[in-house]
Amino acid sequence: MPPTTLTPLAVERVTRDVDCLSRAGLCVDEFFAEVLDSLGRVLPTEGACVATADPATGLVTSSRKYGDLVHRNTHDHEWGLREFGDVEETTFVRMTETGRVAASVHQVTGGDVAASRRMAEFMRPYFGFDDELRGLFLEDGRCWGAVAMFRGDGDHFTPGEVDLLAGLSPFLARGVRSGLLASAAEVLPGERPHGPGVVIVGRDGEVLQMSLGAEAWIEELVTGAHSGAAISAVAALVGAARRYAAGETTTPPRSRLRARNGMWLVLNATPLTGPDGLTDQVVVTIEEARPPEIVPLVVAAFDLTARERDVTQLVLQGVDTKEIAATLHLSTYTVQDHLKAVFTKADVRSRRELVSRVFFDQYQPRFGEEVGVDGWYVS
Template sequence: MTARLEGTHRLRYTIAAEAQHAVDVPELGHQLSQQVKLFLPHDGYMLAGLDPLGDATCFFTAEGGYSIGFNNRLEEADSLGDEPHPFAQLLRGPARVGVLNTSSTAHRDSLRLRGMVAEDFGSEMRIALAASGYALGALVLLRRRDTKPFSSADTARAEGLSAPLAEAVRRFMARQALRPSRLTLPTGVVVIGPDDTIRSVTPTVWDWLRLLSAVAPVAVGKLERTENLRYVTRNISLLARRARRPVTSRIATRDGWVSVQGQPLGGEESGTVVVTYQQATAATLLPSLSAWCGITSREQTVLGLLLQGMPTKRLARKLDLSPHTVNDHLKAIYRKVGASGRDELVASF
């Protein structure tokens, strides 16, 4: 028992540490899967990162997971809360883990249960990744029908891994903080009808789609680009329609931060959602960046004024602080985001 506990503690440390070495989203998913397999063997996984301020997807990767079509149907059902263990519920606890086995008789009418059988999976484990009051990600582990289903003991182990996995996602996103922007694209706009059909698209949307293909949940294979677009916009449009308010996801790409916002229309257009793609401004990015990097509310205030070009002495007077205290705040901010100084930090916004 002692050896197992020590192994679990080492695994928790390793999971968080591994995220610091992942160069991209697929590598992050693969590394975390390999570490988790030591205690929770699985045949496939799906990992999503969530914007901490709105639960919208900011990255997605998978190996041996559900098919695209089935995953789409599940996302719709999950947004309605009709399926067992919806992530919206798991992310807010107290239980962070939910298991669904095809041998279960409690959820016979579950779309997920029927789909699992069709896709030759016998057991699914959902792990919500939340820490410090923020929803940071979602991990799905899958086992084939010819293997042992996830047990109550597996569930207990997974509960202990939820926080380290959340920390791994947080560290990975914090490393994306310094992304000097090279974005010059005009805003892209997509109009999605109540039945999820794409009604209209501005030409620049296809350029945004190519930019997001490495980090957003984009379909693979020889599909029409409208199918790829539908796959990318599905999450944000479903969330906006359910919340009946604008929902934003900030996404780190190789060329800088992108803001993707879904906004529901009212009146005669009720149920229609407008999705926009544009460069993330400092005001848009700062709240999520603060959550990922552990920036305090006072540091966030200092950073906001810094990004407005305010000199240190004037900033100190405005906040009724000494220049020494302001410099301490700035040093903490630089350390948390990995910046060498003011110039490098400002260039990333």
């Protein structure tokens, strides 16, 4: 790989590019493609993988691959199990916990890349990579996604390249947040799987059983031409569930994600205990998210201040301006100013549009359909 000189001017240029892209209202696929194109001019790699994550749990919810990794998805299931089931200083979860925004494996291991099981047992044997540069998309301690970039042939990432990626973190987080809301759900009658999908995974990580609708749900996890294997999101939950069952983490194995058709889904993993007391199997459920499950995620994606979130929460409860002012000990003029800011960030013009944007994005196409005994749509 030809050497590059990472000059201050080059760093300034790519930072400005990514900042502008994060404000452009691009969907996630467009945003990632444009960012990697800009980064590639100053930070060459052989391959890269970019992922979105649930900011509440840090679990990967989708992935896109570029360079030598495109369409090489055979081992994605194993990657998910390793990434969220093993403990290393450079796993995405561990980096979030320690506040390490970016790192190269070569740097963290002091040059002993083989000390990383992920590199020694996975990246080198399967792909021939000799170093990995990872960066988190962090904002207020929450991880909205991450990128992993790779080099082979003995090439390693420099401290300057690590610093560059770390500096882009808030812009990358902003781009993912806005990208998740860039498109409304487009779901036609008859296109939705019926009932929740259930996947049972065995001790060795293999899928033992699936419910009739599970495969259709999993297909909705494929994001596009650059998508990694859809099953990797399930594998990530399985790895996290095993650590949760062992008491190694207190974060529930749960993730919310936006499917290919724009609908919000929620995935939960539950470890099962076998006769020997060991966690033998893990059950993963995939189903359409209900409003209370996605409202915090959607509101967080608007990039509101703490006070704007307080106002928004009361608006969503149907509280009028005068009551909001009394509850928050503010003047009605201040509440109106906060509402104007919220409307601008949410790209709406009224309370009604705000409520619709938060609650009804994916449910509007289904109004008029049959409702079951639990008050939810039958199909």
